[in-house]
Amino acid sequence: MDDRTREAGDTGLFSYTQILHLLKIEFSRARRYQYQLSCVLVEIDRLGSLGDMHGHAVRDQVENAVADLLNRHSRSCDFVGRLGDRFVLVLPHTDAKGAQLLATRLHDRISELDVRMDDRPLRVSASVGVATQDGDDSIFFDTVLKRAEGALAEVVSKGGDSVALAS
Numbered sequence: 001m002d003d004r005t006r007e008a009g010d011t012g013l014f015s016y017t018q019i020l021h022l023l024k025i026e027f028s029r030a031r032r033y034q035y036q037l038s039c040v041l042v043e044i045d046r047l048g049s050l051g052d053m054h055g056h057a058v059r060d061q062v063e064n065a066v067a068d069l070l071n072r073h074s075r076s077c078d079f080v081g082r083l084g085d086r087f088v089l090v091l092p093h094t095d096a097k098g099a100q101l102l103a104t105r106l107h108d109r110i111s112e113l114d115v116r117m118d119d120r121p122l123r124v125s126a127s128v129g130v131a132t133q134d135g136d137d138s139i140f141f142d143t144v145l146k147r148a149e150g151a152l153a154e155v156v157s158k159g160g161d162s163v164a165l166a167s
Contacts, residue, residue, distance in 0.1 A: 012067065012068075012071065013067055013070075013071070013080050013081045013082050013087070014079055014080065014081030014082070015081065015082060016081070016082055016083055016084070018081060019079060019080075019081025019082065019083065019088055019090065020083075022079045022081070022090055023039070023079075023088075023090050023141055023142075023144075023145060024141040026079070026090055026092050027133060027141035027144065028141070029092070030092065030133060031133075035092070035093050036093065036094060036095045036096075036132055036133065037090070037091065037092055037093075037094070037132070037133045037144060038090075038091040038094040038095070038096065038098070038099030038130065038131065038132040038133075038144070039088065039089070039090055039091070039099075039130070039131050039132075039133075039144045039145055039147075039148040040088070040089040040091065040099060040102065040103045040106070040128060040129070040130050040148065041083070041086050041087070041088055041128065041129045041130075041145075041148045041149060041151075041152045042066070042070065042086065042087040042088075042089070042103075042106065042107075042110075042126050042127075042128050043085065043086045043087075043126060043127045043128075043152060043156065043160075044062060044063065044066055044085070044110075044124065044125075044126050045124075045125040045126055045127055045160040045161055046125075046160075047059060047062070047063070047085055048085075050062060050122075054117055054122075058115075058117050058122070061115060062113075062115055062122070062124055065113050065115050065124070066087065066110055066113070066124070066126070067080075067087065069106070069109055069110060069113065070087055070089065070106065073102075073105065073106060073109060074089055074091075074102075075091075077092055077093070078090065078091050078092070086152075088145075088148075089102075094132070095132060096130070096132040096165060099130045099131075099132055099165075100130050100163065100165050103128045103130045103163045104128075104163050106126075106128065107126055107128050107162070107163050110124055110125065110126045111123075111124065111125055111126075111161075125160065125161040126160075126161070127152055127155040127156050127160040127161065127162060128152065128155065128162070128163040128164070129148045129149060129150070129151030129152025129153070129154070129155060129163075129164055129166065130148060130151055130163065130164065130165045130166065131144050131145070131146075131147030131148035131150075131151060131165070131166035132144070132166075147166035148166060150166055151164040151165060151166040152164070
């Protein structure tokens, strides 16, 4: 864990309030200095069911493994945090192509996580939504987040375990 990580339980990620504040700041900078900003939302598929079937310890183990992976595979200028049960990455200076490439890599690495329950491997998958603010008509910081949520909802509605870029 490096010096850019913060609280949110055992995960070492920025909390809900912190990540929204950072998104707002970065959004303002992106608009002022005319650079692209992307947002990636990651939702662990069937997380609630994992907790119900195997207990909260297994759920926590999966969440911590995903949090660690997101921290390890993001840049030092990126911000990784929690929005409820979802993870969010705020990616300054990142266009849609770069954000989708990172999201696809993260999705693939999440499916390769070695999480075990009673010495048996537990398959982990994630749904990922990606959106970019690049000087378009976005005037509020949460616009890019809402677009990422829309892309994530599209993935979830199709069964999850995939990546979608907001149109």
